Amino acid sequence: MKILKKFTISVLLLASILVVCACDKDIKEPTTESFDLSYKLQEDEEIEPFFATDSLIYAAVLKKDPPSTMQSMFGAKTEKFIVYDTNTSKVTEEYAIKDTDAYIYNAMPFEDGIIYSTYLPKTQKESGQIPWNINYVTQDGSVTVDSGHCRDNMNTPGFANIGGDIYYLYEDFVKESKYGFGIRKADLEKPKEVLWGTKYKLSETELYSNGTDFAIMVEGKPNDGKANVLIGNVDGIYNEYDFPEKITSMGLCKDYLFCCTTSDGEKYTARSIALESGEEYGAELEEPLYRIASMKGNELTCVAGNWGMCILKPGKEFKKVSVEDPEKIIDSREFVRYYPYGESGTFAQLDDKKFCRLTW
Numbered sequence: 001m002k003i004l005k006k007f008t009i010s011v012l013l014l015a016s017i018l019v020v021c022a023c024d025k026d027i028k029e030p031t032t033e034s035f036d037l038s039y040k041l042q043e044d045e046e047i048e049p050f051f052a053t054d055s056l057i058y059a060a061v062l063k064k065d066p067p068s069t070m071q072s073m074f075g076a077k078t079e080k081f082i083v084y085d086t087n088t089s090k091v092t093e094e095y096a097i098k099d100t101d102a103y104i105y106n107a108m109p110f111e112d113g114i115i116y117s118t119y120l121p122k123t124q125k126e127s128g129q130i131p132w133n134i135n136y137v138t139q140d141g142s143v144t145v146d147s148g149h150c151r152d153n154m155n156t157p158g159f160a161n162i163g164g165d166i167y168y169l170y171e172d173f174v175k176e177s178k179y180g181f182g183i184r185k186a187d188l189e190k191p192k193e194v195l196w197g198t199k200y201k202l203s204e205t206e207l208y209s210n211g212t213d214f215a216i217m218v219e220g221k222p223n224d225g226k227a228n229v230l231i232g233n234v235d236g237i238y239n240e241y242d243f244p245e246k247i248t249s250m251g252l253c254k255d256y257l258f259c260c261t262t263s264d265g266e267k268y269t270a271r272s273i274a275l276e277s278g279e280e281y282g283a284e285l286e287e288p289l290y291r292i293a294s295m296k297g298n299e300l301t302c303v304a305g306n307w308g309m310c311i312l313k314p315g316k317e318f319k320k321v322s323v324e325d326p327e328k329i330i331d332s333r334e335f336v337r338y339y340p341y342g343e344s345g346t347f348a349q350l351d352d353k354k355f356c357r358l359t360w
Contacts, residue, residue: 027299027313027321028344030360037353038089039082046076050107052339052347056092057084057355058109078104081114081137086357095137099144106205108159110166113138115145115186117156117168129173132156136188146184146191148172155202159186160209162234167194169207169216183207183214185234194234203227210252211296213275217247231257231275239278245269251292251300254343256314258300260289272314283318291336297343301358303336309348311360323358 037057041047044064051058062076077100083093097104100118107116113136120131130153134146150156150171157170166186173179182196200218208215213233220226220242227247231239245261248268252258257273268285287305292312294300300312309323340346348356 026317027311027319028360030311030321030323030358032323033357034350035086035089035355035357037084037355039084039091039353041352045079046352047082049337049339049347049349051109052341054341054345055085055087057086057339057347058082058107058114059084060104060107062103076103077101078118081107081116093139095139097137097142099135099142100133102153105154105156106158106168108161108166110136110186111188115159115166117158117170119150119153119156129177132170134168134186134191143188145186145188150205151179155205158205158207160207160214162209162211162214167207167214167234169202169205169214171202171205181216195232195236200228200230208250208252208294210254210294213252215250215252215257217250229257229259239275241273243271248288249290249292249302251294251302253295253300253314254298258292258312258314260285260292260302262288270312270314270318270320272316272318274315281314281316281318289320291338293338293340293346295340295343295346299344299360301338301340301346301348307336309336309358311358 046062047059048062049057049059059082060078061080061082063079064076078097080097081095082091085092095114102118104116104118107114115136117132117134129149132148132150133144134157135142135144148170155171157168159166159168167183168186169183171181179201180196180198181202183194184191185194203217203219213231216230218228218230220228226243229241230237243261245263248260248262250259255275259271260268261271262268268288270283270285272281289302289304292300292302302310302312304310311321313319335351337349338346345359348358350356
């Protein structure tokens, strides 16, 4: 296990602020391929992916009730999961969800089916705690493999594939309702605890990962809007970062934790923190970066302030290259979400059924 090292970013002497412009040096020119999912949606349905390989897209089919243009979390429930093969343009698997009327925020392929977290909206405790379950669904039905309580329905456990195994980040209340959070390795018989702590509160339950390391965002000082980030692997936490500014988005790649931060909502900084040494490299940005997606390789994907798609290369010589809108097909760029696979490939969802494959 690596020894815990705490780096206070605001005073790190090795940090350097660099002024850079968008540049495609050392980033291969991305290729784009747009396509529509050949899946019939009803008027009150929409698709939301949650995982991808180079040929498969795993997605949830949501039913809006009543039909609405509002965002899913405000008026939808998950009906089923589908697995879509981009090579054959066909759905190869469907898994019906019959154990909850809730919107499912987090899911991941697991063994012969899908593992997912869900909250129980009708059983909230007087204390405000909301019960969550980890369920596993196959063609034969579903079973519950873990359970606990979270502060609200958006903090159900989040998943990541680390070293080929599935782990989930969760929060819970134990003796005398004391708050804590942890990470467990998914197992149908008995999930294995790899981390438990009560020093911090989670800012969110997204478990950022490059396939080897993970990052957790925890709350900083009360009411300052800032966050701390814990870095670790399956052996435990080995680094902690105190950011001097608010984080607009962050992600992990092979060698770096990368964040876009701001103190006033007008000036933005790209921060690349080396996972091995803790060195920080800063670059002033002309616009904010959002929806950064973690990847296994040396680059990351994001959307820029104008909602254009970009590829990022963190490090001392930070680079950002814009991706041309494929065939001018994006009507509303605000919809773009990334579902990466491998080291240099991702699917970008452009609207309910239109997607774009980016490779570089």
